[in-house]
Amino acid sequence: MSKIIVAIDSFKGCLTSAEANQAAAEGILQKMPDAEVIQIPVSDGGEGWLDAFLSATSGQLVDVLVRDPLMRPIMAQYLKQEDTAVIEIAKASGLTLLTPEERNPMVATSYGTGQLIVDAVRRGCKEIIVGLGGSGTSDCGIGMLRAIIDAFAKGGSWDEVHQLEGIHFTIASDVTNPLCGEYGAASVFAPQKGATPEMVTALDARARQFAEKSALHFGYDRQEMTGAGAAGGLGYAFLQYLNADCRPGIDLLLDAVRFNDILEGAERVITGEGAADSQTLMGKLPYGILQRAKQYHVPVTLIAGRINDYQQLFDAGFSQVECINPPALPYEEAIKPETAKENIRITTSMTCYQ
Known part of the structure; x- marks a missing residue:
């Protein structure tokens, strides 16, 4: 056969x-x-990331009331597998949540993604895997970080957040762009999220300023790392603030489904896009x-x-x-x-x- x-x-x-x-x-x-x-079913971290993991592995979907990119309340989901959470950022901060007329990366926020992380942490997750595709934001993850601070530091500062100690983050992205500059998050990706040329300039300047201040605070600068420019700079926030590992989304998924084992004895693979x-x-x-x-x-x-x-x-x-x-x-x-x-x-x- x-x-x-x-x-x-x-x-x-x-x-x-x-x-x-x-x-x-x-x-x-x-x-x-x-x-x-x-x-x-496969995904590289964008559209269908959660569905692909759900189809391939066990676990339960968790519903969370969060804020969309314009801070409107919506119901989003993530996948919980024992002490592992799989999050698709597009569920809370996705471009598809906005009409073409609503797209404005100067105001769109990743706050809802932070709320998904907070819920997963409160439910005991120690490993959080995040698919970074399909974002409607270009806020360098500032909204996500603010949601975490609001939940765990009562609106104080990042240094007061201790609940994330011992939690490992992995971001899934095939984007290699840095945070800033000609090939950065704003220049390459913001136009498709509604940014005018003037907005791109302002967004890039905002990202550079945020990265400079963050580097002074932590003593290291990860804005040039692979994945930093993913999801409107959300990648940078994960790398700089949450010490995340960055891996190609397809590798994470193929590992989860034990693809190498499935290949044993196969006559052919059909893939496509x-x-x-x-x-x-x-x-x-x-x-x-x-x-x-x-x-x-x-x-x-x-x-x-x-x-x-x-x-x-x-x-x-x-x-x-x-x-x-x-x-x-x-x-x-x-x-x-x-x-x-x-x-x-x-x-x-x-x-x-x-």
């Missing part, structure tokens, strides 16, 4: 990881009805899966709705690279969920095993 692993990222705005996986599995089974198809090109090779989810599969000499098929840089993808080690959409298919039709599902089914049934 052939063993096929399916681990496809979400097609943003179209299909979740689980939906894409299911369509691929159906296509495989049309051609290979006796195959053992193992579906693994909405659009694949040379940037896929810069630490994105399908590339992380490829690196694991290479260790076990398992071939990897990459599927996507749009593909460029075919040769670079082949040179990186993908054994097959397949666009699910016919060349003449209009974009508006291609992104319809039912169309995408059917094209994934056709692709995996007709081309992946030639």
Whole structure:
């Protein structure tokens, strides 16, 4: 019996990881009805991070009343697994919580993410894993830190917070940008959160000032570390104030599901994303899966709705690279969920095993 692993990222705005996986599995089974198809919902720390962990591991969802980026009350969730908490910052501080007209990173706050951390700590969690994708904020994590101070120091100062001693934080991010400058959080990411050029300049200056003051306080400066610019500078706050480790989100998830064990005896892995090109090779989810599969000499098929840089993808080690959409298919039709599902089914049934 052939063993096929399916681990496809979400097609943003179209299909979740689980939906894409299911369509691929159906296509495989049309051609290979006796195959053992193992579906693994995946995320690199952004959209679907919590759902991926929940599907792959045990635990319970905890509901918490928190503040959204505009300080409005909303219900958010995190996953509790014994003394480990898995947090997706987009649940409390996400861009999708704001309408396009509401997006303003000058005022949007990460306060709600801090409230999720506070709740997890109060429930006895000693290990906190945080997915940093999909933020609607660019406040360097100041809002998150303020929520922690408000809860544990009665609004005093950070030095009065002692409840986090002995708690280990790990942030999941594939963003390597520093906090400030040309490649920093404000310059690269704030425009998609509603920032004008003038706002970008002001946000970058605010981040630089915050980092300088923080460095004077602690005696070290982590604004250049990998991940510092993630989630509007939330990465920096975790690194500087919470001594977090930063790891690629896909590695954290694959470790959690014991992916290396699942690879034993597999005939093929199918992964994918909405659009694949040379940037896929810069630490994105399908590339992380490829690196694991290479260790076990398992071939990897990459599927996507749009593909460029075919040769670079082949040179990186993908054994097959397949666009699910016919060349003449209009974009508006291609992104319809039912169309995408059917094209994934056709692709995996007709081309992946030639």
